[in-house]
Amino acid sequence: MRVKxxxxxxxxxxxxxxxTWNYHAGPRPLRRGLxxxxxxxxxxxxxxxxxxxxxxxxxxxxxxxxxxKVSPENFxxxxxxxxxxxxxxxxxxxxVDLLQLHAPNPAIPxxxxxxxxxxxxxxxxxxxxxxxxxxxxxxxxxxxxLGRHPIVSNQVRYSLIDRTIExxxxxxxxxxxxxxxxxxPLGREFPRIAxxxxxxxxxxxxxxxxxxxxxxxxxxxxxHDGVFAIPKGNxxxxxxxxxxxxxxxxxxxxxxxxxxxxxxxxxxxxxAMVRQLMPNSLQKxxxxxxxxxxxxxxxxxx
Ligand code: NAP
Numbered sequence: 001m002r003v004k005x006x007x008x009x010x011x012x013x014x015x016x017x018x019x020t021w022n023y024h025a026g027p028r029p030l031r032r033g034l035x036x037x038x039x040x041x042x043x044x045x046x047x048x049x050x051x052x053x054x055x056x057x058x059x060x061x062x063x064x065x066x067x068x069k070v071s072p073e074n075f076x077x078x079x080x081x082x083x084x085x086x087x088x089x090x091x092x093x094x095x096v097d098l099l100q101l102h103a104p105n106p107a108i109p110x111x112x113x114x115x116x117x118x119x120x121x122x123x124x125x126x127x128x129x130x131x132x133x134x135x136x137x138x139x140x141x142x143x144x145x146l147g148r149h150p151i152v153s154n155q156v157r158y159s160l161i162d163r164t165i166e167x168x169x170x171x172x173x174x175x176x177x178x179x180x181x182x183x184x185p186l187g188r189e190f191p192r193i194a195x196x197x198x199x200x201x202x203x204x205x206x207x208x209x210x211x212x213x214x215x216x217x218x219x220x221x222x223x224h225d226g227v228f229a230i231p232k233g234n235x236x237x238x239x240x241x242x243x244x245x246x247x248x249x250x251x252x253x254x255x256x257x258x259x260x261x262x263x264x265x266x267x268x269x270x271x272a273m274v275r276q277l278m279p280n281s282l283q284k285x286x287x288x289x290x291x292x293x294x295x296x297x298x299x300x301x302x
Contacts (some may be wrong), residue, residue, distance in 0.1 A: 001016065001037030001038060002015050002247055004226070005011075005179075006152050007150060007177050007178055008150065009128060009297040010278055014039055014040045014246070015227075015246050016036050016038050016218065016228070016229055016242065016246045017040065017041060017042050017181070017228060017230040018038050018041045018230065018239060019042050019230040019232035020041065020042060020043045020047055020052070021047050022123035023231065023232055024211060025234045025236075027052050028056075028236065029233070029235060029239045030052065031056045032239065033233075034056060034060065034063075034064055035060075036244070036248075037243060039065060040064070040065040040067070041057070041064060041066055042068075042070045042155070042181070043075070044068055044069035044071070044100075045083055045086065045087050045102075046071045048298070050068060053066065054092035055092075057093075061093060065097045065098070066091060066096055066097050067099075067100060067130065067181075068091065068098075068099060069099070069101070069155075070083045070087075070102060070110075071083070072101070072105035073105070075108040076113075077113070078116075079118040080116040080117065081116050081119070083244075084120050087099075091245060092135065094124075095125050095127060096126055098152070099128075100272045101113060101117075101134075104138050109146045110142050113145075114145035114146040114147075115145075117129050118149055128152045129151055130151060130152055130154065130265055131149070131151055131155070131240070132156065132183075133152065133155070133156035134154050134156075136168055136169055139154060139173075151178060152178065153178060153180070154178050155181040155182075155230075156169065156181070156182065158170075158180065158182035158184075158185065158227065158229075159184055159185050159187050159217065160196070160202075160219055160220055160262045160264060161262060161265065162267070165180065166266065167266055170224070178226075179228060180226055182221045182227055183230055185218050185230070186218070186223045186231050188240075193217055196261070196262050197261060197262050199261055202216055205258070209246075209254070212241055214238070215241060215242070215245040216284050218242060219246075219249065220250060220255060220258055222249075231245075
């Protein structure tokens with residue numbers, strides 16, 4: 001397993017971590033993944049998987065880099081502290097390696113949340129501070145609010161089929177030494193990548209390299225400087241296959257081939273805004289409604 005430096009911390013962590021959203025296969029497959037070298041695991045208070053992660057790391061906790069997240073509805077200082085403590089209890093650990101704000105919450109001043117996060121660092125309960133789904137502007141504000149503790153990572157969607165962060169966020173993170181932790185590197189539902197690959201380039205490359213299509217999709221993320229990937233698998237087979245997506249690299253020509261062949265999206269500012277401000281159930285309707293507004297009006301509200 002190759003390692004990369006987490007921001008400018010001097011700490012090297014595996015470039016492939018194990019994602020656990022919607023994970024329900026018990027501790028053993030996770031443990032096997034960790035033992036295969038992916039000693040980095042990601043969870044969140046909202047996933048319901050902190051307990052199983054705690055079980056998977058039992059006895060090897062000191063070797064594993066554990067990341068979890070606080071949900072935006074818990075960003076008031078007192079709630080934030082309570083959430084973090086509850087995560088530590090479920091994980092069965094005294095301190096977490098990376099505590100991330102799961103997504104921005106414009107309704108709560110970032111200074112209040114970051115104040116609570118800084119206190120947790122100073123109390124020895126959090127080793128490093130991270131965020132997730134933050135834009136460049138939100139990262140700047142968060143760093144200013146956090147003061148002397150650096151934000152070391154931003155966990156964001158990045159895959160062969162969603163390259164939104166290439167519009168500026170990826171370059172900003174690289175310049176600021178903020179690690180990009182790519183979530184949904186397999187497109188969230190793996191067949192979606194094949195749907196965006198009309199000529200079957202991924203399958204062709206898999207045949208040519210002897211790697212699996214999933215490994216190629218993950219390795220494509222890893223080919224970008226400062227990028228880690230946290231695929232999720234619900235079986236030992238998928239987890240081990242994904243953890244073996246490191247230790248080799250696609251060539252520049254192979255990356256260029258994928259870049260040219262796979263149809264990807266870059267979400268618009270409108271999309272990002274709606275996703276941040278609206279509950280999931282209303283997002284599709286809101287996006288449809290805004291799209292039928294006259295262009296002039298759309299430009300004014302965006
Ligand atoms: P993903 O890892 O892109 O894709 C998971 C899907 O790919 C599952 O359907 C899985 O099937 C399948 N899969 C896994 N390995 C495979 C393989 N080797 N071959 C074929 N199919 C394979 O999706 P994700 O769960 O959305 O993202 C990964 C992690 O990122 C999450 O678990 C979570 O930790 C994190 N995340 C964070 C956020 C955030 O807001 N911060 C949002 C989403 C995700 P099986 O389940 O059947 O194995």
